[in-house]
Ligand code: SAH
């Protein structure tokens with residue numbers, strides 16, 4: 001048996017793609033290995049959201065390229081978002097790569113592998129989705145199954161590379177999604193997370209039109225006890241119907257990930273986000289007033305071109321004013337082809353960006369701790385994810401419906417069980433609790 005190793009960088013969509021690649025490659029006679037040195041085929045699943053992630057991809061294949069000198073039969077596959085952009089050009093930079101696989105050609109992998117096995121070097125980055133077939137998916141052993149429901153983006157925020165790497169918005173057919181979910185539930189998964197760059201745009205491109213609320217109702221109707229989550233939501237695509245649906249459906253969790261990016265109206269405009277702060281605030285407050293204990297998380301960029309100190313402070317203020325439960329943060333990184341990358345004169349110096357990011361992170365920590373403290377003394381349902389040893393103590397960790405991580409002293413592996421827990425204390429990144437019998 002030949003062996004394949006996949007290195008995944010970037011978002012959950014890439015992780016989900018890797019599970020699909022492992023499944024397809026197993027059909028081609030490759031078994032999965034966690035040891036790259038043992039592999040006959042090495043795949044890197046790349047991310048280009050920031051320069052740093054792109055650099056990581058190139059340095060990793062650089063290492064693999066050296067290995068290939070002594071092992072000419074080794075196959076190297078460069079996949080994902082950087083591959084989509086690099087195309088042919090990659091061969092000049094990394095002549096040892098056998099296959100450049102674009103994001104929309106994922107399901108073509110079995111055919112392309114046959115070709116590289118015959119000694120061909122292949123680029124497949126056409127911006128036309130290769131028809132999806134009913135493939136095996138080798139999911140990471142866990143309680144949560146990632147299920148992409150849509151891919152691509154039509155929003156063209158001025159800083160973002162995703163519309164160029166993932167193409168235009170495409171929704172997967174409901175029957176494919178539901179079949180995939182049924183299989184995952186049969187395999188014992190207890191939580192289904194629906195994935196998409198903008199999940200709340202789901203179905204606009206389908207005939208007949210569908211929407212996320214409709215899809216959630218279909219999934220909620222499936223038998224068994226399990227949870228449903230969905231990420232990421234574009235703020236202004238969250239409809240009243242979607243909020244009603246989250247309230248109405250027992251399996252859908254009280255959790256929204258709604259990136260704000262900046263708390264300043266001028267910066268939001270320059271980012272080409274389609275809302276101002278007041279609009280975001282209204283959406284957030286509406287959700288909070290209607291869904292008790294809802295967790296709302298966000299993403300922010302520090303040091304967008306031209307951002308003034310005052311504008312940055314509006315972001316800090318927004319984070320606290322809306323009591324955001326957690327935020328992903330990043331310093332602005334110019335991306336080739338995007339509009340904002342051309343505003344070189346407005347670039348914020350590195351040291352200022354670093355300082356703003358540090359302050360943003362400090363603010364984030366305060367918001368997280370404050371959010372966690374709300375739950376001390378409360379009883380919450382936890383889905384157990386794993387048993388771990390923390391400095392000699394056995395701890396089970398899991399998540400509440402509203403996506404809070406909880407650590408509970410316990411010495412049996414009850415992964416996959418739903419338990420009731422009393423929250424005893426709050427830390428910045430997690431809660432501590434005790435099992436209630
Ligand atoms: N579709 C989601 C975001 C997907 S990209 C949305 O619209 O919000 C994930 C996150 O990466 C973004 O929310 C943004 O905060 C960050 N990001 C994207 N491009 C970036 C860049 N050029 N520099 C820094 N962070 C960036």
Ligand code: SF4
Nearest residue numbers: 153155156157160162
């Ligand atoms: Fe990127 Fe904006 Fe699309 Fe999100 S909505 S993926 S930030 S372009």
Ligand code: F3S
Nearest residue numbers: 010011047048049081
């Ligand atoms: Fe990165 Fe592509 Fe995801 S750029 S964040 S892997 S969609």
